Amino acid sequence: MALSDIKERIAKAEELAGRAKGSVTLIAVSKVQPLERVEAVLEEGHRVFGENRVQEAAGKWPDFKARFDGLELHLIGPLQSNKARQAMELFDAIHSVDRLKLAKRLADMAQEMGSCPDIFLQVNTGEEDQKAGVLPSEADAFVADCQALDLPVKGLMCIPPVDEEPSLHFALLAKIAARNGLEGLSMGMSGDFERAIALGATHIRVGSAIFGERTYA
Numbered sequence: 001m002a003l004s005d006i007k008e009r010i011a012k013a014e015e016l017a018g019r020a021k022g023s024v025t026l027i028a029v030s031k032v033q034p035l036e037r038v039e040a041v042l043e044e045g046h047r048v049f050g051e052n053r054v055q056e057a058a059g060k061w062p063d064f065k066a067r068f069d070g071l072e073l074h075l076i077g078p079l080q081s082n083k084a085r086q087a088m089e090l091f092d093a094i095h096s097v098d099r100l101k102l103a104k105r106l107a108d109m110a111q112e113m114g115s116c117p118d119i120f121l122q123v124n125t126g127e128e129d130q131k132a133g134v135l136p137s138e139a140d141a142f143v144a145d146c147q148a149l150d151l152p153v154k155g156l157m158c159i160p161p162v163d164e165e166p167s168l169h170f171a172l173l174a175k176i177a178a179r180n181g182l183e184g185l186s187m188g189m190s191g192d193f194e195r196a197i198a199l200g201a202t203h204i205r206v207g208s209a210i211f212g213e214r215t216y217a
């Protein structure tokens with residue numbers, strides 16, 4: 001299990017960037033991983049996890065929540081409006097808010113429930129057709145719309161194109177966040193989290209580097 005190695009690398013990257021130790025939150029992305037691997041990381045004391053599908057998360061986390069204290073769950077994958085309620089009940093943060101209809105649904109639900117997970121708005125920094133997220137040119141307006149709905153917008157999230165230097169995308173996301181007064185930056189995965197930390201990431205989403213490769217059935 002490579003959790004301690006990853007933590008060491010994070011600490012080193014924080015130091016190199018002149019950032020405070022512990023300023024980066026490691027989200028261990030457990031999607032698709034066998035339960036034994038997830039449990040091993042829980043046993044090591046880690047408590048912050050990410051999943052990309054509501055249904056899958058709903059199947060595995062209630063049981064872990066009953067057994068391990070202090071769990072923090074982040075939804076990092078696409079969210080359909082009709083799963084918004086379930087997502088709000090299960091997750092402490094949602095990183096994939098990418099359209100007004102969903103934002104309104106979450107806001108309505110937050111009113112009704114009297115609480116709301118931390119919200120990150122996804123930006124499609126590579127302007128890829130197949131990828132979720134608002135375009136960089138629409139991001140400022142979307143931030144304002146979500147804030148007007150009283151959503152607790154903590155920051156922005158991106159998934160850079162696979163074939164491009166991620167640092168350009170991290171820098172763009174950081175710039176958009178800064179001009180909107182947002183501190184949260186959800187960026188960086190197994191292959192590039194150190195570069196993300198150098199550019200200000202507050203939340204990195206690391207899966208395979210911790211748990212090993214994902215094997216899809």
Ligand SMILES: *Cc1c(COP(=O)(O)O)cnc(C)c1O
Pocket residue numbers: 029031052076077159189190191205206207208209
């Ligand atoms: C799966 C996933 C990750 C983790 O990817 P790794 O390369 O395994 O670290 C991060 N972010 C999102 C949105 C994902 O879906």
